[in-house]
Amino acid sequence: MTNRYGKKFLVLIPAFNEEERISEVISECRKYLSNETDLLIINDGSSDGTLAVCQREGINVINTPFNQGVGNALQTGFRYAIENNYDFLINIDADGQHDPNDLPKFIDKLNEGKVDIVIGSRFLENSKYDGSKIRIIGIKFFSKLVSLLIREKITDVTSGYRGMNRAALNFTIVDTFNFDYPDADFLLTLHRAGFRFCEIPVTMRKRYGGKSQHRGLKPLYYIFKMLLSIFIILLRKKHR
Amino acid sequence: MGIVIVLGIIELVRRRKLNEEYSFLWLIIGVLLLMITFFPQLIYFISGFIGTELPINTLFFTGIIFLMLLGLFFSLKISILSNRVKKLSQKIAILEFELKKNKEAEKQN
Numbered sequence: 493m494t495n496r497y498g499k500k501f502l503v504l505i506p507a508f509n510e511e512e513r514i515s516e517v518i519s520e521c522r523k524y525l526s527n528e529t530d531l532l533i534i535n536d537g538s539s540d541g542t543l544a545v546c547q548r549e550g551i552n553v554i555n556t557p558f559n560q561g562v563g564n565a566l567q568t569g570f571r572y573a574i575e576n577n578y579d580f581l582i583n584i585d586a587d588g589q590h591d592p593n594d595l596p597k598f599i600d601k602l603n604e605g606k607v608d609i610v611i612g613s614r615f616l617e618n619s620k621y622d623g624s625k626i627r628i629i630g631i632k633f634f635s636k637l638v639s640l641l642i643r644e645k646i647t648d649v650t651s652g653y654r655g656m657n658r659a660a661l662n663f664t665i666v667d668t669f670n671f672d673y674p675d676a677d678f679l680l681t682l683h684r685a686g687f688r689f690c691e692i693p694v695t696m697r698k699r700y701g702g703k704s705q706h707r708g709l710k711p712l713y714y715i716f717k718m719l720l721s722i723f724i725i726l727l728r729k730k731h732r
Numbered sequence: 733m734g735i736v737i738v739l740g741i742i743e744l745v746r747r748r749k750l751n752e753e754y755s756f757l758w759l760i761i762g763v764l765l766l767m768i769t770f771f772p773q774l775i776y777f778i779s780g781f782i783g784t785e786l787p788i789n790t791l792f793f794t795g796i797i798f799l800m801l802l803g804l805f806f807s808l809k810i811s812i813l814s815n816r817v818k819k820l821s822q823k824i825a826i827l828e829f830e831l832k833k834n835k836e837a838e839k840q841n
Contacts, residue, residue: 534825554829557821568822575826667815 497603499579501529501571503595506565507586512539518549520592520608521584521611526693532572536565542586557640563671570661584653590653591695598655601692606685608660611646612653612694619693630655630711634676634718641726642683648689649676653694660687671716677721734765757802 503521508513514533520529532552535543537559544649546553562648566583573581580602584590592693594612601610614621652674663669663685664678671678683689711728741758744750750758768775779790785817 552829552833554825556825560818560821564822567818568825571822572826572829631818668815670815670818 497599500577500604501570501599501602502576502578502581503529503531504534504566504573504581505532505586506534506536506562506583506584507542507546508536508559508562508565508585509538509540511538511545514542514586515545515549515587517551517584517592518546518551520576521595524592524595529582529595532569532577532616534565534569535659536560536562539683549723555565558690561672563674566646566674567665567669569667571657573583573635574658574661574665577622578658578661580655580657580663583652585652589696589698590708591697594653594692594694597694601655601690602655605657608657609679609682611648611689611691612651612696613646613648614651614694614695615647618690620695620697622698625694630715637722638680641680641722644683644689646679646689648691649679651694651696653696663687671721672717673702676718677725680725682720684725684728686730734762734767734769737765739761757805761798 503525505514505521506515510517518531518533523533530552532554533546535546535553535555537556543553543555554568554572569583570581580599582595582598582602584592584595590612598610598612600608613619614623615635619703622629631648631650635646638644638649660682663682669681679689738759741762742752744754745755775787775790778794779785779787780792780817782790784793808834
């Protein structure tokens with residue numbers, strides 16, 4: 493479906509075991525989108541009732557054959573968007589942390605065509621975020637590191653609330669584009685390929701229900717993996 | 733030991749349980765062991781060359797190096813296969829979704 497700008501927008505929600513929250517996220521998205529965009533869920537091998545909830549809601553769901561992580565779920569959606577000629581894609585989390593009220597801001601900003609990627613930041617003026625202190629320190633550390641490397645101010649590199657145009661989507665579906673957690677390394681790769689960014693203020697709420705991907709020893713793995721990934725990206729040649 | 737490895741590998745390839753591509757590495761190990769069995773002076777020569785006092789240490793050292801390289805080779809293969817599985821799973825998921833949509837559209841018509 494095309495929207496008021498005559499463009500095809502897709503809102504993508506990757507979901508893994510989110511039966512408690514997904515229904516609310518879907519209805520909130522519908523409320524704020526007013527039929528301007530298509531909505532697609534990527535059910536990443538959930539073992540709970542996520543699929544049943546989505547079917548009850550009558551929403552389009554792509555089921556991956558098994559759980560492969562958020563990076564792969566997103567890439568499935570990016571591939572679908574390219575194959576179905578979408579002009580823009582906005583991804584939003586299924587756990588209710590991202591406020592769908594901000595979706596129209598993404599649509600307007602992407603449609604201006606001045607940037608390729610729009611990042612929803614929880615640390616800009618007029619943003620709202622109610623997260624743990626340790627998490628905030630981690631996000632700020634990686635944001636400062638990326639800002640230093642790209643010589644451009646980015647305040648929230650770990651934000652999963654992002655919009656991309658077709659050119660950026662096309663770049664992210666090649667076989668060698670691998671990101672377990674598409675955060676700092678993902679943005680750094682895109683920046684080195686010449687894509688333009690901007691941030692917009694968004695509201696991020698506390699997670700309620702389901703299980704966070706950052707639990708147990710995973711944050712330690714995340715830090716190590718992200719630093720290694722950033723180092724390797726810097727060793728690679730810049731190319732699109 | 734060398735004979736058992738070489739014969740075992742050949743039998744696995746014959747039964748199509750092991751691809752020729754991977755049998756090659758194991759055959760090299762088997763042949764090297766055979767050579768050391770029939771020409772033990774070879775291990776003394778290598779020991780002198782790399783400066784180890786005991787030939788057994790040379791065996792352990794070369795064995796560990798070879799296993800490390802083998803591990804790296806398999807990691808490389810696993811990475812390639814993971815990328816292929818990832819792409820296949822994405823394509824299957826999208827195709828399944830489109831097939832379902834087409835079937836529903838056909839029913840409605």
